[in-house]
Amino acid sequence: MPAFGARLRAAMDMRGPLCVGIDPHAQLLAAWGLSDDPAGVASFCQIVVDALADRVAVFKPQSAFFERFGSSGAQILESTIRQLREAGALILLDAKRGDIGSTVAAYADAYLNPSMPMYVDAITASPFLGVGSLAPMFAEAHRHGGGVFVLALTSNKEGPEVQHARLPDGRTVAQSIIDEISQLNVGEPGLGSIGAVVGATIGDTGHDLSGLGGPILVPGLGAQGGKPDDLRAIFPGNLSAVLPSYSREVLGAGPDVASLRRMTSKINDELMIALGSPK
Numbered sequence: 561m562p563a564f565g566a567r568l569r570a571a572m573d574m575r576g577p578l579c580v581g582i583d584p585h586a587q588l589l590a591a592w593g594l595s596d597d598p599a600g601v602a603s604f605c606q607i608v609v610d611a612l613a614d615r616v617a618v619f620k621p622q623s624a625f626f627e628r629f630g631s632s633g634a635q636i637l638e639s640t641i642r643q644l645r646e647a648g649a650l651i652l653l654d655a656k657r658g659d660i661g662s663t664v665a666a667y668a669d670a671y672l673n674p675s676m677p678m679y680v681d682a683i684t685a686s687p688f689l690g691v692g693s694l695a696p697m698f699a700e701a702h703r704h705g706g707g708v709f710v711l712a713l714t715s716n717k718e719g720p721e722v723q724h725a726r727l728p729d730g731r732t733v734a735q736s737i738i739d740e741i742s743q744l745n746v747g748e749p750g751l752g753s754i755g756a757v758v759g760a761t762i763g764d765t766g767h768d769l770s771g772l773g774g775p776i777l778v779p780g781l782g783a784q785g786g787k788p789d790d791l792r793a794i795f796p797g798n799l800s801a802v803l804p805s806y807s808r809e810v811l812g813a814g815p816d817v818a819s820l821r822r823m824t825s826k827i828n829d830e831l832m833i834a835l836g837s838p839k
């Protein structure tokens with residue numbers, strides 16, 4: 561399997577930079593005329609697959625909305641992932657996993673080992689136990705051409721209290737995470753496979769992402785207030801590495817298949833102008 565960074569670059573160049581988050585909120589299910597139960601979530605996902613699987617580069621299912629329904633939710637997630645991958649899309653599972661290294665190894669096996677049922681192309685990870693504790697995930701990702709996106713500067717208002725705290729050497733916690741990710745991508749040709757998560761809502765924080773080498777997952781667009789034009793200001797030196805992610809803004813156009821397609825194509829067009837990316 562080619563490296564995740566190379567696969568991501570090819571998918572974004574072919575289908576546009578947009579990552580669509582699959583977040584079946586109770587409110588969205590209601591708005592789509594669906595029940596807030598496994599049958600409703602299954603119908604929701606089937607509509608997303610039918611409408612968008614063949615035209616969106618990356619899907620980011622949010623694990624929480626499937627975990628709500630226990631084993632039924634897990635089955636729906638597995639089947640959705642399989643169908644989306646069969647249609648040529650990449651799957652970035654938003655699970656924000658993190659723990660001591662020996663447990664992280666089990667998470668890595670669950671999500672980044674191609675022989676496991678919940679196998680995906682990439683996952684999100686939390687570095688609260690130290691970026692080093694995620695080493696088994698990075699190793700598994702490299703072994704199988706997978707990717708890991710590590711939280712660095714999140715889109716929520718509570719994030720800065722921890723992420724902007726200073727280390728003894730003067731760097732912020734977020735900058736030290738970014739720097740550790742940069743080290744993991746050294747020597748990768750093209751886009752690296754270990755990415756950072758940086759919200760579109762963070763404003764001008766003075767963090768230096770220029771040496772990251774890997775992709776930047778950017779949530780916080782649309783429903784949380786971030787706009788495509790904000791990307792130029794936040795990521796002036798990294799625009800080609802930006803993977804912009806929208807959940808509610810895109811899904812709010814459903815359940816009509818044509819409206820979902822129109823919305824993704826409109827957002828992809830806006831993003832390509834803002835990022836200056838090809839397609």
Ligand SMILES: O=C(O)c1cc(=O)[nH]c(=O)n1[C@@H]1O[C@H](COP(=O)(O)O)[C@@H](O)[C@H]1O
Binds near residue numbers: 758780805
């Ligand atoms: O890792 C994420 O995707 C993420 C990081 C972050 O800083 N902020 C953030 O909103 N997210 C996720 O991105 C999605 C945002 O959804 P919308 O606000 O509906 O586009 C949710 O699934 C969040 O869990």
